Amino acid sequence: MLMTDHDMLRQELAPLMAKYEQSRSALIPMLQSVQAKYSRISPFAMQIIADMLGIHPVEVMGVVSFYSFLNTEPKGRFIIRLCRTISCDMVGREKVARQLQTDLGVEFGRTTADGKFTLEWANCLGLCDQGPALLVNSKAYTKVTPESVHAILEECRQTYGVHAQEKKEEHTI
Ligand code: FES
Numbered sequence: 001m002l003m004t005d006h007d008m009l010r011q012e013l014a015p016l017m018a019k020y021e022q023s024r025s026a027l028i029p030m031l032q033s034v035q036a037k038y039s040r041i042s043p044f045a046m047q048i049i050a051d052m053l054g055i056h057p058v059e060v061m062g063v064v065s066f067y068s069f070l071n072t073e074p075k076g077r078f079i080i081r082l083c084r085t086i087s088c089d090m091v092g093r094e095k096v097a098r099q100l101q102t103d104l105g106v107e108f109g110r111t112t113a114d115g116k117f118t119l120e121w122a123n124c125l126g127l128c129d130q131g132p133a134l135l136v137n138s139k140a141y142t143k144v145t146p147e148s149v150h151a152i153l154e155e156c157r158q159t160y161g162v163h164a165q166e167k168k169e170e171h172t173i
Pocket of ligand 1: 083084085086087088089123124125126127128129131133
């Protein structure tokens with residue numbers, strides 16, 4: 001039987017609905033799951049999630065727009081979030097920021113033309129005694145220097161081939 005995108009997404013999210021006993025607590029995990037698989041949360045996905053939870057799509061949209069870790073537009077395979085809060089600011093955040101921009105050729109808030117990297121600001125990551133701190137997706141890097149920026153980006157580039165292979169098989173709901 002041919003499965004529509006609608007059916008496929010519902011099927012993918014069904015285990016989360018079951019885990020959270022059909023409750024609204026499933027909302028964030030469902031959004032995270034969609035984003036992890038499709039790199040963004042489309043209006044279509046928001047509609048399906050709203051239907052499954054029995055809530056209005058505007059409510060889902062409100063949650064997506066509230067959390068900076070959720071996005072409706074595709075971002076790079078590697079989302080780099082540099083802390084801009086005071087402790088990191090005092091120990092060299094600005095130099096690290098400049099190095100990231102130079103190496104990637106994009107400003108904060110932008111994605112590189114090849115779609116590999118998105119550069120974003122973050123507020124305190126809870127690593128204040130080890131700043132400057134940044135996240136690459138969910139992995140934390142501490143005491144980052146302009147020199148270590150090169151190594152961090154190289155580490156991403158070396159793992160990109162593997163992830164790129166995985167992404168080819170994904171759908172674009
Ligand atoms: S101020 Fe940067 S991690 Fe807290």
